[in-house]
Amino acid sequence: MNDRGKVAEAVVDSVWAPGRPVWHLELAQSTQDCMRSWVHAGAPSGAVVLVDRQTAGRGRQGRKWVDPGPGNLFVSLVLRSPGRPKGLPSFSPLVAWTLREALGRPAACGLKWPNDLWWEGRKFGGVLLESLGGEPTQVIVGVGLNLRRPPRGWGELEGQATSLEEQSQEWTPTEVLRRWLPVVEEAWSTFSTDGFAPWRERWNRACVLRGRRIRWVENEREWGGIAQGVDDEGSLQVLLEDGRSKSIHAGEVHLGGGTG
Numbered sequence: 001m002n003d004r005g006k007v008a009e010a011v012v013d014s015v016w017a018p019g020r021p022v023w024h025l026e027l028a029q030s031t032q033d034c035m036r037s038w039v040h041a042g043a044p045s046g047a048v049v050l051v052d053r054q055t056a057g058r059g060r061q062g063r064k065w066v067d068p069g070p071g072n073l074f075v076s077l078v079l080r081s082p083g084r085p086k087g088l089p090s091f092s093p094l095v096a097w098t099l100r101e102a103l104g105r106p107a108a109c110g111l112k113w114p115n116d117l118w119w120e121g122r123k124f125g126g127v128l129l130e131s132l133g134g135e136p137t138q139v140i141v142g143v144g145l146n147l148r149r150p151p152r153g154w155g156e157l158e159g160q161a162t163s164l165e166e167q168s169q170e171w172t173p174t175e176v177l178r179r180w181l182p183v184v185e186e187a188w189s190t191f192s193t194d195g196f197a198p199w200r201e202r203w204n205r206a207c208v209l210r211g212r213r214i215r216w217v218e219n220e221r222e223w224g225g226i227a228q229g230v231d232d233e234g235s236l237q238v239l240l241e242d243g244r245s246k247s248i249h250a251g252e253v254h255l256g257g258g259t260g
């Protein structure tokens with residue numbers, strides 16, 4: 001066995017499917033960084049890094065992902081594709097959709113574009129997709145889900161964040177993983193050849209923004225309009241007040257306000 005193989009073997013403590021190892025740690029700064037090192041040491045597609053506590057979790061757009069206490073899900077998964085999937089960033093909203101599926105598609109759980117999981121207006125989960133570049137295509141999918149009520153409350157996130165426990169949903173990290181990993185791997189396989197389009201309708205059915213007024217900032221200007229849902233590329237379509245349509249490809253949108 002070469003050196004890379006040895007590193008991988010040393011860190012693995014179980015497999016979730018043949019050839020797909022899981023590295024389970026009590027504590028790490030960020031599962032994304034653990035996975036990045038493991039990829040350099042030869043992690044196969046489907047490998048998973050799972051941690052119990054995370055001290056420097058990363059969120060989208062340079063934000064932090066707060067660890068609110070024990071019992072939550074912090075996981076990274078590496079996926080590889082021999083081809084070049086088109087519209088790679090739209091895999092991120094698709095991952096949010098796979099998580100909702102894994103949770104049993106509860107009616108109160110919605111998708112907030114691009115890739116947040118909401119429960120009645122509050123966020124309980126997010127997805128961070130990092131592409132490693134080169135060939136074959138490699139992505140590290142990071143998922144954080146708030147499963148447990150935070151022992152010391154939400155602090156500055158009060159009113160914006162929630163957990164499944166607070167919504168009377170009892171889940172452990174391993175139960176979520178067991179159900180989610182096959183769903184996301186299957187989605188990746190279809191996405192690699194067909195892109196986001198096959199999920200458009202299903203994604204829109206779970207979209208919490210559809211038909212609602214949203215606002216966002218683009219080129220230092222505040223915009224507003226009515227969200228129409230996502231298109232075949234996973235971009236958000238918005239109807240502006242003057243009747244024009246606009247596509248938002250990336251970034252952050254907020255409910256309410258604005259004119260446009």
Ligand code: BTN
Pocket residue numbers: 029030031032033056057058059060061063065073074075076116125126127128142143144145
């Ligand atoms: C977001 O909504 O901003 C995305 C949050 C993603 C957080 C997860 S937790 C596991 C993985 N490791 C990280 O450092 N970030 C992701």
